Each structure stands twice: as C-alpha cells, then as structure tokens.
Amino acid sequence: MKIENKKDMPIGVFDSGVGGLTVAREIMRQLPNESIVYFGDTARVPYGSKSETTIIRYSRQIIRFLLTKEVKAIVIACNTASALALDAVRKEFKIPIIGVVAPGARAAREETINKKIGVIGTEATVKSEIYKKLIQAEDPQISVSGRACPLFVPLVEEGFAKHKITREVIDIYLSDMRESDIDTLILGCTHYPLLRSTIREYMGEKIHLVNPAYETAMDLKRLLEEEEMLRDTPVNDQEEHGEYSFYVSDAADKFKQFANSILPYDIETTKQINIEEY
Amino acid sequence: MKIENKKDMPIGVFDSGVGGLTVAREIMRQLPNESIVYFGDTARVPYGSKSETTIIRYSRQIIRFLLTKEVKAIVIACNTASALALDAVRKEFKIPIIGVVAPGARAAREETINKKIGVIGTEATVKSEIYKKLIQAEDPQISVSGRACPLFVPLVEEGFAKHKITREVIDIYLSDMRESDIDTLILGCTHYPLLRSTIREYMGEKIHLVNPAYETAMDLKRLLEEEEMLRDTPVNDQEEHGEYSFYVSDAADKFKQFANSILPYDIETTKQINIEEY
Incomplete structure (x- = not known):
C-alpha cells in the first residue's frame, strides 16, 4: 500500500515485550486517529538486566524493522531502551524518535x-x-x-x-x-x-x-502537531480509531492474550518476525 | 593451541544464563581432570518462556560457537533447551551432545x-x-x-x-x-x-x-569412558583440575560475580561475545 500523505502513516512503538503496551494504550486514548505499528521483543525480553551495547544493537534492529512499515515517528516505549539507546539511535536515523524518560x-x-x-x-x-x-x-x-x-x-x-x-x-x-x-x-x-x-x-x-506512559502520549501529540503530521480523522469511516498492528519476536499467542487484557481494543492477530535479520 | 589428543579437548557446556553453572559445578566435582568451556546466553535469558523454533535457533548458534573452541562433547545444561532442541541439534551436528532431561x-x-x-x-x-x-x-x-x-x-x-x-x-x-x-x-x-x-x-x-545436574555429570562420565575420551590427568602438573573458561553474550561482570558464589573455584575472567554472529 502506497501512503500518499505523511499524516496517514502509522506511529512505530516498541518495547522489550508487553510493558510498552501501557504506552500504546495511552496513545490510543489520547490520539485515537493515529495508527500504530507495535513491536514487542518477546524473544529477548527482559532488557533491564542487559548492557548498553546490547540494548543499542537491539534498538537499531527494531527501528530498521519499523521503517519497513513506513512509520512517521517512533516511540521507544521502554525505559531501559530510552535510557541507554535513545541518544545513539537519534544520531543514526532521520525519523523523529521519542522515549519515555x-x-x-x-x-x-x-x-x-x-x-x-x-x-x-x-x-x-x-x-x-x-x-x-x-x-x-x-x-x-x-x-x-x-x-x-x-x-x-x-x-x-x-x-x-x-x-x-x-x-x-x-x-x-x-x-x-x-x-x-x-x-x-x-x-x-x-x-x-x-x-x-x-x-x-x-x-x-x-x-x-x-x-x-501518559506524559509520552502527550509529548507525541505535541511533536506531531509541530511537524504537521497529526492525523485529523480515523483511517476510514467504519472505524472510530486508527489501525493497530502488532509484531513480536517470539510467542505471538501469549503476547496477544496479555495485550487483550490491557488494551481498550481486542487484538486480532500478532505476527512473529525474526528480528535478528534486520 | 593445537590439541594433539582428543582426550585433552574440553567439554562444551551451555545454558541460557547462570543456571547451567550448577551442571558445570557437578562436572568439576565428578570429572576434575576435564576442562570446560562454558557459554551462558545472558543477553537472551530466559529461555523458559520462548518458543521451540527460537530455542533451536539459539542452541544451533551456541553449538557453532563451542565448536570453534575445539570441544570434544557438548552438554546442554538447560532443561528448556534440552527439552526443545536436543533432538534437532543431534541430527545436525556430529559431535556427541547430551542434555539434562x-x-x-x-x-x-x-x-x-x-x-x-x-x-x-x-x-x-x-x-x-x-x-x-x-x-x-x-x-x-x-x-x-x-x-x-x-x-x-x-x-x-x-x-x-x-x-x-x-x-x-x-x-x-x-x-x-x-x-x-x-x-x-x-x-x-x-x-x-x-x-x-x-x-x-x-x-x-x-x-x-x-x-x-548430578545425574548429567555421571552420564557424561559414562559417555567419555565409552568413547575413550575421558581425561586421566589434569591439564598440567600445577593444577589439581582442568582449565575452565567462560563466555557470555552480555554483562560479563555480573555473570562472574554470580558464578563465583556458586562454583568451587573462582572465575578469573569471563569474555563477552556476540552470539548472533554464529
């Protein structure tokens, strides 16, 4: 699908696993028109006990993956990755990237x-x-x-x-x-x-x-307004909200179950990808 | 270092992290002359919540790494990897591989x-x-x-x-x-x-x-005897036991600290490698 207008492109959101869903949830609540592509690194969770070098390498792979989904901005919905990798990946990629910290x-x-x-x-x-x-x-x-x-x-x-x-x-x-x-x-x-x-x-x-998570959604809103990328209407007339797609590096079913207990809308499918290829 | 005699080659032992050290400990106790190359996949721990496909991929990478260290046999010192990957990797590699299950x-x-x-x-x-x-x-x-x-x-x-x-x-x-x-x-x-x-x-x-862990060390002993690979004397006259080297995929210092609280001998160095390259 070729996206004509930058406003219509989705937001990329990633985390080490399911935790970032609390951030995705706030974005859904505060910016209901926006579409989201979420990636949870469930094969390599948790990040919290890993080193800076490793977290930067993982974040870089995930951003490369999200860019294949034509996202207009990226939210690092993980405190560890925001703390250790945000500065490094901001220097490497042109796309606007915000963290939760x-x-x-x-x-x-x-x-x-x-x-x-x-x-x-x-x-x-x-x-x-x-x-x-x-x-x-x-x-x-x-x-x-x-x-x-x-x-x-x-x-x-x-x-x-x-x-x-x-x-x-x-x-x-x-x-x-x-x-x-x-x-x-x-x-x-x-x-x-x-x-x-x-x-x-x-x-x-x-x-x-x-x-x-709440503050990050509000910051994302300001960023999209400034860059004139905020979406004014939902993706189509049938829906009251944007389109949400979910990708994980492992155990897609377990992720879906957890996500459905947290999010305001039910996830229908979660796709598993090999993140080490990116 | 070129190893002349198969008996002198080390045993490869791997786990998702530090847990397998309980198996390494038993091998040190029961087979004191054997040298050990241990790999702990601390970047991707834990394995227990991951899928079979992922665990097989990880095990394959680690075995390829251990083979570069000229090991004579491999012990999968992790119940999850033994349960999910042992059959698959035994078919792919010629070296004797035993699990803990x-x-x-x-x-x-x-x-x-x-x-x-x-x-x-x-x-x-x-x-x-x-x-x-x-x-x-x-x-x-x-x-x-x-x-x-x-x-x-x-x-x-x-x-x-x-x-x-x-x-x-x-x-x-x-x-x-x-x-x-x-x-x-x-x-x-x-x-x-x-x-x-x-x-x-x-x-x-x-x-x-x-x-x-104890039973696995005893099984390893029987295997080495059968294959005529059991080492009769320590690696050199100065030592009462084999040589032990430790590799991890992340956070080498933390691993070393944990290992020293479990093992009968102090670890001097732990090297960090990028396991995704194997």
Whole structure:
C-alpha cells in the first residue's frame, strides 16, 4: 500500500515485550486517529538486566524493522531502551524518535513541591541515573533517589499484580522510599503502571505517582502537531480509531492474550518476525 | 593451541544464563581432570518462556560457537533447551551432545517406589511434557505430574534463594504437589538446585528430590569412558583440575560475580561475545 500523505502513516512503538503496551494504550486514548505499528521483543525480553551495547544493537534492529512499515515517528516505549539507546539511535536515523524518560522526568519536575523525587525501574534504568541527570539539568536543587525493583516485571508477567506476594515484594523494595520524604515517585518501567493501584495503596495518597506512559502520549501529540503530521480523522469511516498492528519476536499467542487484557481494543492477530535479520 | 589428543579437548557446556553453572559445578566435582568451556546466553535469558523454533535457533548458534573452541562433547545444561532442541541439534551436528532431561528422567524412574513423580520447571519445559514422555516410554505405569514455577528463576537471580518471599512463592506453586502422593520430585530447571534446601524444607524428608545436574555429570562420565575420551590427568602438573573458561553474550561482570558464589573455584575472567554472529 502506497501512503500518499505523511499524516496517514502509522506511529512505530516498541518495547522489550508487553510493558510498552501501557504506552500504546495511552496513545490510543489520547490520539485515537493515529495508527500504530507495535513491536514487542518477546524473544529477548527482559532488557533491564542487559548492557548498553546490547540494548543499542537491539534498538537499531527494531527501528530498521519499523521503517519497513513506513512509520512517521517512533516511540521507544521502554525505559531501559530510552535510557541507554535513545541518544545513539537519534544520531543514526532521520525519523523523529521519542522515549519515555524525558516526558516522565519533566512531569516529575513540574509536580514536586518539596523537590524530592524517587524513581523506581529496572537495574539498567536505575544504574544509568538518567532521570536524575535530566531532572537536575533543569533544576539542580531537586534530589532524585532511585531503587531497582527486578522482581516487579516477572510478577506482572506471571499475573500476580494484585497478589499478596506482590504487596510483600513492594514492601521489601519500597519501604525506604516510603519512609523518606519524597513527594513524587516516577514509575520508571512500562510494566509498573500495571502495579499502580497496589503501589498507590502502599505508598499512600500523599505521594504523587508519575506515569511516563501518559506524559509520552502527550509529548507525541505535541511533536506531531509541530511537524504537521497529526492525523485529523480515523483511517476510514467504519472505524472510530486508527489501525493497530502488532509484531513480536517470539510467542505471538501469549503476547496477544496479555495485550487483550490491557488494551481498550481486542487484538486480532500478532505476527512473529525474526528480528535478528534486520 | 593445537590439541594433539582428543582426550585433552574440553567439554562444551551451555545454558541460557547462570543456571547451567550448577551442571558445570557437578562436572568439576565428578570429572576434575576435564576442562570446560562454558557459554551462558545472558543477553537472551530466559529461555523458559520462548518458543521451540527460537530455542533451536539459539542452541544451533551456541553449538557453532563451542565448536570453534575445539570441544570434544557438548552438554546442554538447560532443561528448556534440552527439552526443545536436543533432538534437532543431534541430527545436525556430529559431535556427541547430551542434555539434562534424560539423566534426570532415568534417575527419577529408578528412585520412585510408588510410581508417582512430580516435575517442576519453566513454562516451556513443563508444557513440553518431555520428562513424562521419557519416563513413560520406559515404564507406562508411572504417573508424572508437572508444575511450571516461572518466578523461581528471577527469585534466584535476585539473590532471594533463602528469603521469606521465596518460601511463600514455593507454597503457592508446590502446595498441590505436597498434598499429592508423589514420592519423587524432579528439579527440572538448572536454577532450582540453588533452591534445594528451601524446597526440601517445604516438601519434607519423605519426598526424594532429583537433581538432574548430578545425574548429567555421571552420564557424561559414562559417555567419555565409552568413547575413550575421558581425561586421566589434569591439564598440567600445577593444577589439581582442568582449565575452565567462560563466555557470555552480555554483562560479563555480573555473570562472574554470580558464578563465583556458586562454583568451587573462582572465575578469573569471563569474555563477552556476540552470539548472533554464529
């Protein structure tokens, strides 16, 4: 299919697996006319314990794949890849690319009153101190403390989001954070919004939770407006929303099942591709 | 280095990550004169939630890499890869290849008195029913029940092997197994021997735990004897054991740290390679 108008081209969204679906969901909600091509790297998930070199190589392969789908912009819907690979791939590719970290960092900076922010994420994201760097570049007065929570992703993927075990793991990881005087907590991994209500219950109403997925969708909207690429109407008269297609590097059925439990619309098909070929 | 005598060539051992070190450890203990080249696919771990096609592709790449190190035999020190890829790679490569499943299945079959065996492992291993097939091929009277325990691997990797949380997760996964009348339980994932004492405590003394790692080392010994490839003396007079070298696809330092907490000898260096090139 030849696309005549740049506005009609889809947005490319990618993640290490299913976590980025929380970002895709926000884009569906905030930008209902846009079409989305989603790629989940389910064969090589998780990214959170991998090195920068590896994450850059993976991101590069995925962007090359998304470009074959004629996307007009790319959203790295993964905190680890945003933290470790965004700068590198922006230099290599001409297409506009946005990550989830900068929108989350900005929202937290605007939200905090006492200038004390906490960040939770994967080992790689927390170790990179990317949120701290971005926040302090704008306001060096703000203190930012991080905590890696490696078990949150497997717990979510195992369907334990509201399980007693998860509440206990939250207590192990977040008790110091709760005792500290932060007033804002960034959910710095795209799986974590799926634990939002359990974390909210544990941390109490006084701490503001920042969900970078929502902020990213809003940033994407601004970007598309600026570049005059925002789509005004859905793809066709029969649909109230854009077209959504899903690609994974492994286990397409399991992905589809998970996606259908998260997204506002049911996924009909998910295609498996060999990402190492790109 | 040109190796003159086949006996002097190393054993290739591979796993999705650190779990296979429990197998390497048994080979070091039972076959101290043998040298080992270990590969841990830390960039693509875990294998347990991936598909057969993907696991076969990964195993093929790793065997090609190990062959460049002039190994005389290969041990697939990963239950998932043994379950899904052993038959396929045996057809493709001439070198003797053994997995961990057949030795574990045989030991359990010999151990059970009431002919009721339980198996715990990753999703992929349990879904494959490979232990059941191998056991019932020899004795159709034996019943074999399986349970996937997806959180055990991340709990071990997080260093929570003896943590209260792990005991609770064991209760969630294994309470049915404990209430059933099995007399033998196969630890069907190479990470699980690291949970052995916690599982033992939970299951009680009456249930026999089978560790396929130990059985695999004994099978390897028999194979090397049959093929007249067993090494009689260590590699040189200065050492009491063979030479051990370690390769990974990502995060070499983290691997080394974990390995040194498990193995009887300290690892000095771990090299990172790009496995996708093989």
